Amino acid sequence: MARLDIQRLSKVFPPPQKGADPVTAIGEITLEVEGNVFVSIVGPSGCGKSTLLNILSGVETPTSGTVSVTEGGRPARLGYVFQDARLLPWRTVIDNMLYVRDDDGALASDTAARYLEMVGLEHTHQMFPGQLSGGMQQRVGIARAFSVDPDLLLMDEPFSHLDAITARSLRDHLQQLWTATRKTVLFVTHDVVEAVQLSDRIIVLAPGGRIFDDIAIDLDHPRRAADPKVATLQAEILGRFEEMYPSNVSGLTPGDVST
């Protein structure tokens, strides 16, 4: 069972220009995630959501604090879904799937093919990314992340570049995959409605990279956006945001969080 342990983590970037102040992306975060749960991190742009994922994946180094991602005492294997698909354009779909795997034998090919089938792309093995739509490319990105059998799956606003209909379809694909695999997921989004539909737990970040709220969502998976229970909970949480943000967080208004 994957365990994520973040203790007093901060990240400060150097000033963007001479004379400017350093940019605090993450103030000081302490967070623990354990088990096969789907956790969303919600917050307005610039509150350090993507930076947090980059630190977890090793792309960025923290300014202070510690991060530990383990599975049964060993370092956890990570999967990553980015805002854009980030496929190698000169490799076919199946080769992109195999690129991120340690092995590339028959077993790897079978696994890759199985995940492509789960996202409805079994006919695209020999196609190049340039031949696919944006939504299909992102589905390959999701299948790729699941296919490495990650202990922790990091997802950085994977549907933010897609139109509403495609995004809804991909959310359904993601729920099916997650229900089938029950991976530990850390899902970054600025869309509260999306977070409520997908998550077991929602961490709300405020500007300056501080944890503002930690909300448990106790509903069965998979969830439909039109389900009255989901809709009621979404309305309740959005109402909480509208009440809390202006009075508790300096400079943040309800409109900063997408609905």
Place this chain on the structure above:
Amino acid sequence: MTAAPLVLGKGPGTPGRVRRILTSSQGAQVTAIVVFIGAWQLLTLVATRVPGPVEVTQFLYTEITGGSHGGIVTGQFAEHFAVTLRHFSIGLFIGFTAGLLAGVLVGSFVIARALLNDTVLVLLAMPAFVWAFLTTMWFGIDWRAPVLTVAFAAFPFVAVNVAQGVRSITPELKNMSSAFGVSRWKQFKHLTVAAVTGYIFAGLRFAIIVGWNGILLSEWFSGQSGVGFRTRYWFDANRYRGFVGWVIVFIVFIVVLDRMVLNRLQARAFRWRDPVEVKAELSNPDFDQVGA
């Protein structure tokens, strides 16, 4: 079960099929060649110093098989062609290697780009005949002149394309590879080399065409053997059929090489970029895509 109606002019071997062949792009290409040869033959009727296609063909046959033509010993085709190919291969190897190195540096490092980018662009704008003049001035009648002409002419085209290929590897793809823990060797093989391969072919293709033009001029000025030397030999001997014959050999070689090999290699290397167009290009290679 009903019998299909018989439609005249639509089946195989009928005038409809002939019409389709004649109006296809292959038919248009064959027509263009026939029209060109016909116009050339007509030109010989009014211009006495223009050798006709039959005369030139007869000359080339003699030049290849051996014998005497107008009292001048012929039959040295293979020898001269081999000399040119040798000069060309060595020059291309030097220019390609230097271009590859410079391209990787310019594409990878800001400092190298600041140092070399303008130089490469100046070399890119330099016509091949300038290198033919310069190398002849530097080395005289010597094998180094045609070799270095090819090298200088080829270098910037390889460098510019390779630099573009290196720059096509975005930080996002590198970050993705790091996030998934892809090994450095696998990144080099599937990210760096694969990204640059198509651009290398594009640069190589253009370098070959430009270098081939340069070697004709260089051998003309400074050669004692080779295609350029032989072309000038017949020009000086006032035998225009020889001059035209060798020019045709020179042109046909590069056109065939480009259509049969270079264009297809480049199309295959770039099939990820234009998969639909590549399919059409493979069936009908187009010369105007040389610099693509």
